[in-house]
Amino acid sequence: MSADMAEGTRNARLMTLPGVYAPQHDTLLLLAALNREDIGPNTEVLDVGTGSGALALHAARRGARVTAVDVAWRALVTARLNALLHRRHITVQRSDLLSALPGRSYDLVICNPPYVPSPLGRLPGHGAARAWEAGRDGRAILDRVCETAPAALRPGGRLLLVHSGLCDSEATLRRLSDAGLRACVSHRALVPLGPVLRSRLRWLREAGLVDQGETSEELVVIRAEQA
Numbered sequence: 138m139s140a141d142m143a144e145g146t147r148n149a150r151l152m153t154l155p156g157v158y159a160p161q162h163d164t165l166l167l168l169a170a171l172n173r174e175d176i177g178p179n180t181e182v183l184d185v186g187t188g189s190g191a192l193a194l195h196a197a198r199r200g201a202r203v204t205a206v207d208v209a210w211r212a213l214v215t216a217r218l219n220a221l222l223h224r225r226h227i228t229v230q231r232s233d234l235l236s237a238l239p240g241r242s243y244d245l246v247i248c249n250p251p252y253v254p255s256p257l258g259r260l261p262g263h264g265a266a267r268a269w270e271a272g273r274d275g276r277a278i279l280d281r282v283c284e285t286a287p288a289a290l291r292p293g294g295r296l297l298l299v300h301s302g303l304c305d306s307e308a309t310l311r312r313l314s315d316a317g318l319r320a321c322v323s324h325r326a327l328v329p330l331g332p333v334l335r336s337r338l339r340w341l342r343e344a345g346l347v348d349q350g351e352t353s354e355e356l357v358v359i360r361a362e363q364a
Contacts, residue, residue, distance in 0.1 A: 151189045152222065157215045158188040158268035162328040163249055163356050167192060167299040170324050170358040174245060174295060176201050183241075183289065185234055185248040185282070188268065190216030190227065192247050197225040201245070206232035209267060234278075235285045242291045250278040252300035253333055256340045269333055273344070275304035283312035290318075290363040297323075302355035303346050313361040323360035327353050 153159040171192060176182070180201040184193040187205035193216065197203045205216050205227050213229055220227040232238060251260075251268060254275035261267045271277045279300055286296050296318065298309065306322055313320035330352055334341065341347040347354075 151191055151194075151219050152215065153189045154211045154215045156265040157209070157212050158249075158265075160189060160191045161331070162326065163299045164191055166324055166326050166356050166358055167247060167249055167297060168195060170297050170299075170360065171195060171247060173323075174297070176245065178202075180245060181243045182245045182247065183235075183238070183243040185246060185286075186250050186268075187216050187229070188212050188249070190219045190229070192249070193227050193229075194219060194223055194225055196245075196247070197227055198223075204228045204230070204238075204243075206230055206235075206237065208233045212268075234281055235289055238289065242289055243294060244291055245295050245297070246286050246289055247297045248282055248286070249299050250282055252276075252279055252304050254303055254341065254344070254346055256337060271304070275301065276308065279304060279309060280312065283309060283316065287313070287316040287318055287361075287363065292363055294363045296359070296361040298359045298361070299356060300359075302357055303341075306357045306359065309359050313359065318361035318363060320359060320361035322357050324358035326356045328356055329353055 176199045178200045182196040182201040182203045184205040187193050187207045190205055193203045193205035207213055213231055216229045251271040252275045253269040253271055255270045260277055261270050310320045
């Protein structure tokens with residue numbers, strides 16, 4: 138087992154309250170990207186949409202000063218409890234993406250946003266589905282991250298953003314590049330379709346997002362750096 142996977146296995150045993158997104162394939166891929174970043178005691182990290190706090194805890198283990206935000210109260214409670222259980226100091230606060238952090242900037246912003254394409258015409262206002270539902274093209278939250286995250290990066294600051302290839306990674310690269318960041322796909326992984334995607338497979342095929350007979354999706358980590 139690789140060091141990344143061993144760390145991911147430890148994170149998978151984190152406590153998660155009902156309705157809180159537990160670490161999955163996208164968490165592990167973002168963890169692998171995080172492990173390649175230069176992080177130390179003077180590094181300020183922001184984990185946007187922290188969920189269980191898995192990625193925030195890993196950054197704290199490496200010595201970073203970490204702020205973790207989420208819009209869901211249960212996620213905030215879960216992240217705080219996991220920080221206590223693992224004896225790591227993390228600043229946890231409620232924020233809809235970066236709305237509660239005006240004027241703040243960081244060396245590293247990490248984000249695992251909702252990105253699952255959905256036949257629903259609106260985003261859920263509560264419940265577990267808020268962790269994955271992201272509009273018909275899966276970009277309802279991604280586009281907001283691309284719009285707001287660049288202002289939160291210090292000179293030389295980095296953004297690590299994970300999402301499904303179903304959401305058009307080229308669109309993410311264009312938006313971040315248009316915002317003045319140097320952006321590229323740093324990690325890719327092919328994973329089995331999860332239960333949410335399988336439950337709407339017919340709609341995904343009709344929408345042209347999944348081919349007939351396809352049983353997997355590509356996950357990507359976008360790495361973007363401030364000049």
